[in-house]
Amino acid sequence: MATVDAAELKNIFLLFSFQYIFQISYRKEGSRMYELKAETEQECNNWVQAIDAASFSKMVLQKEELEQKHLHLVQIVESEKTAKWQYTQQCEELTVEIKKLRAELCTLKKEWRLTPSRPMILASDGTPALATSEESEEIKKIKKVQSFFRGWLCRRRWKQIVAEYISSPHAENMxxxxxxxxxxxxxxxxxxxxxxxxxxxxxxxxxxxxxxxxxxxxxxxxxxxxxxxxxxxxxxxxxxxxxxxxxxxxxxxxxxxxxxxx
Incomplete structure (x- = not known):
């Protein structure tokens, strides 16, 4: 039959004499947990409020806020990268289309030069054109791409000018x-x-x-x-x-x- 000495009886009595127990644990896996006991409910609540107001708890909250901000910034950067990649791909496609149209234009110029029987005039931009009332489909495509590209360049330059002026000392003084x-x-x-x-x-x-x-x-x-x-x-x-x-x-x-x- 096992025997219990006086010291162990005293510890068992102290363990059951404290009715109010609270536990401190950490979110990190494998961390140690601590169990604390109090004699009264008021004392237990005071301990819990003091621990909640401790600096470590504030640092944990600040860490969580910074993590949320970092996650938000990472999402913004990823969306910006995606938009940049889409714009780059679009510019590459337009560049390929422009090269293709330029090649077709050079071919048409050579054909026009080899056929002197057709009356030729100079267009407003200096390129040779046939004296016909109706334009070909290739010329329409070229003008459409040129108009689109000029408009995009103008809007981009205008945004740059406005942004530079807003951040200038003159704008701040105004x-x-x-x-x-x-x-x-x-x-x-x-x-x-x-x-x-x-x-x-x-x-x-x-x-x-x-x-x-x-x-x-x-x-x-x-x-x-x-x-x-x-x-x-x-x-x-x-x-x-x-x-x-x-x-x-x-x-x-x-x-x-x-x-x-x-």
Whole structure:
């Protein structure tokens, strides 16, 4: 019969005395797991919250976010590679078609040169053509491919020009200037509105009250309180009107002369 000493009985008693147990495990295979025990439920919850708020948990979340971003970028790169390969294949096919059409054009030129009985004229691009009202199918194909290729080159060059201008210092300065002009117009409109409210709701009623039999204040006091309020309102109204008129010629704004006047 097996016997159990006092130390083992004490460990068994401690194992069953803790009712609240939680486990720490890692997602990596073959990693060790840890079992922790607490005496009360509150203590167990405090331990779990402390472990959740630990730096390792934050690093794991950041690692997962970075992995998701990396996966998204990899997908974007793969889609870009696929699109690039498709465009390259399309350009190669068009190049082969152009070479084929050029060869056919050279052959037609040689045939036209060998047949002097046919009347020949020069086309708008300098190539010889028959003086007939109807064009051949080969010429139509050549013009169609040339038109398609010229349009593609023009669109590509235009996109490059626009992208270069957007990233240029001049475009950045213009964006800052336009933002400043818009903020100035908004501030001036708000200031003129406040001045109109001051004059119509306070200055003029005070002037009328100062002319009454029992005035609450004299004309000198009104003038000292609302000094040059009407003059400021008229000047800013004129400035706002000129600024609004200059805004109609957007985007070619010339504000220097307007600032010199005031």
């Amino acid at each position: 964006r800052k200037r336009n933002s400043l002009v818009f903020r100035m117009v908004e501030s001036e409109e708000e200031y003129v509105e406040q001045l109109q409210l001051l004059v119509s709701c306070f200055l003029r009623p005070f002037k009328m009250a100062a002319s009454s039999q029992k005035p609450p204040c004299t004309h000198d006091e009104v003038s000292s309180i609302f000094l040059n309020s009407e003059t400021l309102m008229f000047l800013h109204q004129i400035f706002l009107k000129g600024l609004t008129a200059r805004m109609e010629s957007w985007p070619t704004l010339v504000l220097g002369s307007l600032s010199i006047r005031f």
